[in-house]
Amino acid sequence: MFSYTMEPLYFQSEQEIIAADFYRPKLLKTPAVIVMAHGLAAERSFGLAVFAKRFAQAGYAVVVFDYRNFGGSTGKPRGLVSIRQQLQDWENVLLQLQKRRDINTRKVVLWGTSLSGGHVLSLAPQYKYVQAVITQVPYIDGQESLKIYPKKYLTRLSSIVAKDFMSKQLGLEPHTIAVIAESGIRCFASADSYSGFLSIVPQHVERIEEIPARIMFSLSRYRPILTVRKITVPVFLLGVTQDQIVPIEITRLCVTNLAPFVQYHEFPVGHFDVYHGQWFEKNISMQIDFLHQHIGVES
DSSP, X not given: OOOEEEEEEEEEETTEEEEEEEEEETTOSSOOEEEEXXXXXXXXXXXXXXXXXXXXXXXXXEEEEOOTTSTTSOOSSTTOOOHHHHHHHHHHHHHHHTTOSSSOTTOEEEXXXXXHHHHHHHHGGGOTTEEEEEEESOOOXXXXXXXXXXXXXXXXXXXXXXXXXXXXXXXXXXXXXXXSOSSSSBSOOSTTHHHHHHTTSOTTXXXXXXXXXXXXXXXXXXXXXXXXXXXXXXXXXXXXXXXXXXXXXHHHHHHXXXXXXXXXXXXXSOTTGGGSHHHHHHHHHHHHHHHHHHTOOOO
């Protein structure tokens, strides 16, 4: 087990500054690097540090960053989730990491969860230095996820989304919806999402801000599953059978499309359970074993 340092990093992404934490194992000259970001409307402080620490102790450098409009990064309106901008943030962070001399820039691992789990599958084929992908409960097909969104809210939700697009065109304040709530229109509308999302939010965060509603349209059209056949590096993929955000059937289809490059695991739990307790321990142990198998630690 390696001791490690942790320091802040900052990256330029278009006109914004991306805030990140850099974990680096001591005594290793140029460790491989894992690049991580969170899912929908989540910040790097929402349960990612424990993953990063365990990876650093196992001998891997880690960069965990916040998307623009979230956490320590700049950008307005706050809380705006833009798939296009998030992919740009990934690309800019990866590009600037290639200039560093204290990591192995030819051994980069992309790590994602939920929405970012879809991002890393979309990005992996684009960069020769990406040597592996880890994705847990990935958001891989918006059309399939839309089918399990409560139908009783869809008409009202569509109206709010349309108003938000109009506000964007007119330069007005956005029309927003809740990320989570116990009932009513919200991004995460499954029965377990309210307690599940809150379970990864640190105590110092007093409330989860509402976010511009336009993301719900973009999510319905986002389909990383259509491009996964282009991936030719090892992929660790974790699915959960009780997922009420990403249907397990579409996850299994994604695994079929990734063959023979995928190492697939499936837990009998819900979308947010992989961050906690025995399921976290099993999850992180398998991810580290995957890294040792396909990346390795060089002294």
